[in-house]
Amino acid sequence: MQHNNSNSNRLSLLLLRCGVFFILLFLWQIAANFKIINVNFLPPPSSLVKEFYYLAKSGYLSSNLLGSLYRVTLGFTIAVCLGVILGTLLGYFSKIGNVIVPVLDILRSIPPIAWIPLAILWFGLGNSSSIFIITLGAFFPIFVNTFSGVRSVSRFHLDTGRCFGANQALIISDIILPSAMPQLLTGIRIGIGTAWTSVIASEMVGTRNGLGYAIQLNRIMLDTDAVIVNMILIGVIGWLMNTIILHIEKRISFWYLQQNV
Amino acid sequence: MATDISLHNVSKSYKISGKEMPALGNISFTVSAGEFFTILGPSGCGKSTIINLIAGFITPSTGEIKANNKVVIQPSPERVIVSHEYGAFPWKSAQENVEFALKASNIPQEEHKNIISKYLNMVGIAGFANSYPFQLSSGMKRRLILARALAVKPECLLMDEPLVGLDTQLRYSMQEDVLRIWGEEKTTVVLVTHDLEEALYLSDRVLVMSPHPGTIRTIIDIPFGRPRVPSLRLTDVFQAYRREVFGFLI
Numbered sequence: 280m281q282h283n284n285s286n287s288n289r290l291s292l293l294l295l296r297c298g299v300f301f302i303l304l305f306l307w308q309i310a311a312n313f314k315i316i317n318v319n320f321l322p323p324p325s326s327l328v329k330e331f332y333y334l335a336k337s338g339y340l341s342s343n344l345l346g347s348l349y350r351v352t353l354g355f356t357i358a359v360c361l362g363v364i365l366g367t368l369l370g371y372f373s374k375i376g377n378v379i380v381p382v383l384d385i386l387r388s389i390p391p392i393a394w395i396p397l398a399i400l401w402f403g404l405g406n407s408s409s410i411f412i413i414t415l416g417a418f419f420p421i422f423v424n425t426f427s428g429v430r431s432v433s434r435f436h437l438d439t440g441r442c443f444g445a446n447q448a449l450i451i452s453d454i455i456l457p458s459a460m461p462q463l464l465t466g467i468r469i470g471i472g473t474a475w476t477s478v479i480a481s482e483m484v485g486t487r488n489g490l491g492y493a494i495q496l497n498r499i500m501l502d503t504d505a506v507i508v509n510m511i512l513i514g515v516i517g518w519l520m521n522t523i524i525l526h527i528e529k530r531i532s533f534w535y536l537q538q539n540v
Numbered sequence: 541m542a543t544d545i546s547l548h549n550v551s552k553s554y555k556i557s558g559k560e561m562p563a564l565g566n567i568s569f570t571v572s573a574g575e576f577f578t579i580l581g582p583s584g585c586g587k588s589t590i591i592n593l594i595a596g597f598i599t600p601s602t603g604e605i606k607a608n609n610k611v612v613i614q615p616s617p618e619r620v621i622v623s624h625e626y627g628a629f630p631w632k633s634a635q636e637n638v639e640f641a642l643k644a645s646n647i648p649q650e651e652h653k654n655i656i657s658k659y660l661n662m663v664g665i666a667g668f669a670n671s672y673p674f675q676l677s678s679g680m681k682r683r684l685i686l687a688r689a690l691a692v693k694p695e696c697l698l699m700d701e702p703l704v705g706l707d708t709q710l711r712y713s714m715q716e717d718v719l720r721i722w723g724e725e726k727t728t729v730v731l732v733t734h735d736l737e738e739a740l741y742l743s744d745r746v747l748v749m750s751p752h753p754g755t756i757r758t759i760i761d762i763p764f765g766r767p768r769v770p771s772l773r774l775t776d777v778f779q780a781y782r783r784e785v786f787g788f789l790i
Contacts (some may be wrong), residue, residue: 436629438621442642446644534631534674535631
């Protein structure tokens, strides 16, 4: 009975959320129809849907979307590799870590967006500078979380490994990495968020396609519909990526989440 | 499959905010191979320090520790610690926890399966091989870390309050298991406990400690025959030993 009850609660919550969402859309549409809002600045849902179909059919949408996804995938992958490897090594070899981490802490305080001009000077306009910004943006949260996860591995777990005669490779693969994994994955989730922010920001100045480029270009063309459709797309993709990683986190960190219930 | 352990004039002090704090006075004793030897004392008397010294996690400030006539300089799978603090890895299932010990001490892969099932059986959690520590009861977690320790066939088990925090009934039944397993595996056991009755029931000899800094008060032979049965606790001679050891504790 308890189970049924929570199921029907969840269903009614879902219905309520959808209801509120559609009422807001409806009010927005009505406000536009009765000229309460200026449709040049805020077009109604109906024309956004029309614009979406146009962009999808013409191929602009997919080419911009693929451009952004390509950059974010490449930059994010590099960031994961660098962040996890450096975070693990500097966390494990604490003497080197103590020297290098304060320097990284200062670099970390520079927002990725502030690097855009320098990135363009170094790599020119185009993919390279955009990927550099994305890597930079995603690297720091992944690195910092991996580092602190590795640093907070229990002394007792490490000593258990030593007691059974484990070599360093086994200590890293079977104790340090799994123990740090929940924090590492949190870093990856934050990292994909900053990677997405960084790709949009860098495309607004540095590239010839991409969702960030699309909103900037359409602003110049005064095509508010296209600006908003692309913005919504940016939001949906960002949300999707976060949700996927959250799901993976729940799968892998189940033992950690259970402990803290 | 057993080893003797000896401590010669061992002392240990820790630096706490710049001041040397003695934790262990000048201690010497020998545990014979295959013996069940218990260190009894109030908390903070340096019992765990002795265990950590024998395990090789820490080094003595003076004196030396020998296992099988070799000076202990680092941890080794010959002397495995069993303690609630050194618990199971929460990210590994029961059998993965045991397998870790096998991998760490380079036991050939093809033997893993048999060894894992043998020891999960021995401690009585064979049905929970795929369960994770968070799914196990507090007693089963103790059994798991015992299985993990036994799997590498250590010559000496260093049990630091292995049953602390369990309710009395469970404690009694796990004491039976500890005796049975010790009988089967024939390892040397150094047990640390603050439970007087547990010390008397399990041990061949009991070392009573006095605190600040930890020194040996006395070492008492416990002559009860084996196998021991739970009703031993109710006998007059058990109670007489209880009174005697209690006298040293206060």
